Amino acid sequence: MQAKAREVYVPPVLQDLRAGTAELHIALEKRLPFFSDLLDTNAFGRLMQAYYGFYAPLERALLDSAAIPADFDLTPRLKAPVLRADLQAMHLPGEAIDSLPLCRSLPVINSSADCLGVLYVLEGATLGGQILRREIAARLSLDADNGAAFLDIYGAATGRRWRDFIEYLGSQALDAHDREAVVAAAQTTFSCFERWLESREVLA
Numbered sequence: 001m002q003a004k005a006r007e008v009y010v011p012p013v014l015q016d017l018r019a020g021t022a023e024l025h026i027a028l029e030k031r032l033p034f035f036s037d038l039l040d041t042n043a044f045g046r047l048m049q050a051y052y053g054f055y056a057p058l059e060r061a062l063l064d065s066a067a068i069p070a071d072f073d074l075t076p077r078l079k080a081p082v083l084r085a086d087l088q089a090m091h092l093p094g095e096a097i098d099s100l101p102l103c104r105s106l107p108v109i110n111s112s113a114d115c116l117g118v119l120y121v122l123e124g125a126t127l128g129g130q131i132l133r134r135e136i137a138a139r140l141s142l143d144a145d146n147g148a149a150f151l152d153i154y155g156a157a158t159g160r161r162w163r164d165f166i167e168y169l170g171s172q173a174l175d176a177h178d179r180e181a182v183v184a185a186a187q188t189t190f191s192c193f194e195r196w197l198e199s200r201e202v203l204a
């Protein structure tokens, strides 16, 4: 495992998120096929199509919700457009991308606490991306130019952007009840994603 991105302060909500999602992370990580000998370019493409089917509607739901905190700039953190570009780079036509199945069983986003929980999962996933990026480059010769930009979405800014997100998270006034809601949203995000990937038959 990689060294933890340098962090100055771990706010209570992050401690709760880590405690509440560690097992879900381990379980999902074990089932994802990034390190499988069976993963070829075709299987990677199907995996990224399934990712798109989750990220696109979930980011849409975040954008459409009235709950996203006004001072949080989501646009530069959107990942579905990069997934879409990756699929195009892997020669999937725009019309085929538009007709990909999209997950309908998404976490409910009714409060800023819900948003923060969902965002924790989507932002945290960029950290593991740094390991997956190297594996996929070595195994399939795919990188940011030919289908694997999503795995390196923030590039050299990955650590800084994670720290910025954690700082933002820590700056929110959250009581114990709010923190529970943040953790519940993060847990639901992990479980919805796993169930979705399972239904798309891309998990080990």
Ligand code: HEM
Binding pocket: 001, 002, 003, 004, 005, 018, 025, 028, 029, 030, 032, 034, 120, 121, 122, 123, 124, 125, 126, 127, 128, 129, 131, 132, 193
């Ligand atoms: C095989 C796939 C994956 C690998 C190898 C992996 C690996 C990692 C690694 C190395 C970290 C950094 C841990 C640290 O610095 O202590 C991390 C953090 C994280 N990952 Fe993953 N990851 C994978 C998939 C995912 C997925 C699919 C998600 C969610 C959609 C996810 C969500 C997170 C979150 C939320 C964190 C932040 C944990 C924290 O520091 O609070 N990961 N992952």
